[in-house]
Amino acid sequence: MGRHAMPEQTADVALRLDGVCKTFRSGVTGRGPRVNALSGIDLTVRSGTVHALLGPNGAGKTTTVRAVATLMRPDSGSVVVDGVDALAEPDRVREMIGVSGQYAAVDGNLTGFENLRMVAQLYGHRRRAAAKRARAMIADLRLTDAADRPMRTYSGGMRRRLDLAGALINEPSLVILDEPTTGLDPRGRRQMWEVITEQVAAGTTVLLTTQYLEEADALADEITVIDRGTVRARGTAAELKATTAQSILTIEVAGDGDDARVGAALAEVGLGAPHRVDSRTWSVAVTDGSRSAVAAVRVCDGLGIDVVDATVSTPTLDDVFLEITGRAESSTASGPDGNGDDENGDDEGPTATPDRGTERLERV
Numbered sequence: 183m184g185r186h187a188m189p190e191q192t193a194d195v196a197l198r199l200d201g202v203c204k205t206f207r208s209g210v211t212g213r214g215p216r217v218n219a220l221s222g223i224d225l226t227v228r229s230g231t232v233h234a235l236l237g238p239n240g241a242g243k244t245t246t247v248r249a250v251a252t253l254m255r256p257d258s259g260s261v262v263v264d265g266v267d268a269l270a271e272p273d274r275v276r277e278m279i280g281v282s283g284q285y286a287a288v289d290g291n292l293t294g295f296e297n298l299r300m301v302a303q304l305y306g307h308r309r310r311a312a313a314k315r316a317r318a319m320i321a322d323l324r325l326t327d328a329a330d331r332p333m334r335t336y337s338g339g340m341r342r343r344l345d346l347a348g349a350l351i352n353e354p355s356l357v358i359l360d361e362p363t364t365g366l367d368p369r370g371r372r373q374m375w376e377v378i379t380e381q382v383a384a385g386t387t388v389l390l391t392t393q394y395l396e397e398a399d400a401l402a403d404e405i406t407v408i409d410r411g412t413v414r415a416r417g418t419a420a421e422l423k424a425t426t427a428q429s430i431l432t433i434e435v436a437g438d439g440d441d442a443r444v445g446a447a448l449a450e451v452g453l454g455a456p457h458r459v460d461s462r463t464w465s466v467a468v469t470d471g472s473r474s475a476v477a478a479v480r481v482c483d484g485l486g487i488d489v490v491d492a493t494v495s496t497p498t499l500d501d502v503f504l505e506i507t508g509r510a511e512s513s514t515a516s517g518p519d520g521n522g523d524d525e526n527g528d529d530e531g532p533t534a535t536p537d538r539g540t541e542r543l544e545r546v
C-alpha cells in the first residue's frame with residue numbers, strides 16, 4: 183500500500199503485511215520439494231503498540247520477521263513499514279527499524295557503553311552525540327551500574343537489555359524482537375518485560391515473536407497466532423481467550439439440586455452436556471462468559487431453583503493456543519499447492535487449509 187493511499191487509515195499503522203508468501207526448497211542440495219514457509223500472511227501493527235507473533239516451532243515467525251527486516255524477499259505480497267514499501271526501498275526501511283539480536287556481540291571486551299556508542303556511530307551519529315545517546319539508553323535499560331564494565335562480564339539478562347538498547351539507539355519506527363527472553367530466568371524475563379513496557383509507553387512500536395504465551399499475554403496489545411505459515415487467529419489476549427469454547431460456568435444450588443432440572447437449565451445456556459461436579463454443583467462449557475452465567479441464573483430462577491453461586495473460569499492463552507494449533511493439526515489437508523511442508527523435519531504435519539474454526543476466530 184502506498185504511503186498516501188489511505189492517510190486516515192494508515193497514519194497510525196507502523197507495519198502492514200499483505201498476503202506475504204514464501205516457499206523454500208528443502209533438502210541439503212536445495213532441490214527437495216518446496217516448503218511453504220509463509221502462505222499469505224496479513225498483519226497490521228499499530229504505532230505505539232506491541233504486536234506478538236505467536237506460534238509453535240516452524241510456524242513461520244522468523245521468516246515473517248526476516249521479511250520485515252528486509253533480510254528475506256517474499257515471493258509475493260507486500261511489506262510496508264511506516265508507509266515505506268520494504269520491497270521497493272529496503273535501504274530506507276533498514277534505517278527505520280531496529281532488530282534485536284544483532285548488536286550485543288559487537289565486542290565482549292568493550293564496555294556496554296562503548297558498544298552502544300559504537301552502534302550509534304555506525305548509524306552516523308558524531309562521537310559526542312553517540313555517547314550522549316548511549317548513556318541515555320543505558321539509563322533507560324537499567325544498565326547504569328554495569329555501563330563501564332566489559333560486556334563479557336554481563337549476565338544473560340543484561341546482554342539482552344544491551345542488545346535491546348542497540349536496537350533502539352537510532353530511535354526506529356519499529357523494533358523487532360525475535361524471542362527476546364528465550365533462555366532467560368524468570369527474573370531476567372521480568373526485567374526485560376519491564377523495560378520493553380517502558381519503551382512502548384515512551385512511544386516505541388514493537389513486533390515481537392515468542393513461543394511463551396505468558397509473554398504475549400503480559401506484553402502484547404495484539405496477538406497474531408500463526409501456524410504452518412498461515413494466520414490462525416488474531417486479537418487481544420482477552421479476545422482470543424473469548425473465542426475458545428473453554429470458559430467453564432459452574433453453579434452451586436441450594437440444598438440437593440434437582441438433577442434433571444438443573445442439568446436442563448444449564449444445557450439451555452451452555453455447550454454440550456452439563457457435568458455434575460457434586461450433589462450441589464454443576465458445570466458446563468460456555469462461550470459467553472458472564473452473560474452465560476446471568477442467563478443460567480435467570481433460567482434457574484424461572485424454574486424455582488435457588489442458585490447460591492455462579493462462577494465462570496476463563497481460558498488461559500495456553501488453552502487458546504492449543505485449541506487453535508491443535509485444531510489446525512486435526513483438520514489438516516494438503517497445502518494450497520498440494521505440497522506437504524514437513525520436509526525439513528521440524529514440522530509434524532502438512533499445511534492446514536482454513537477451516538470453519540479459523541473463520542470464527544478471524545472475526546475477533
Ligand SMILES: Nc1ncnc2c1ncn2[C@@H]1O[C@H](COP(=O)(O)OP(=O)(O)OP(=O)(O)O)[C@@H](O)[C@H]1O
Nearest residue numbers: 206207208217219238239240241242243244245526
Ligand atoms: N532457509 C530455509 N530453507 C528451507 N526451509 C526453511 C528455511 N527457513 C525456514 N524454513 C522452513 O520454513 C518454515 C518456517 O520456519 P520459521 O523459521 O519461520 O519458523 P519459526 O516459527 O520461526 O520457528 P521456530 O520457533 O522454531 O524458530 C519451517 O518449516 C522451516 O523449516
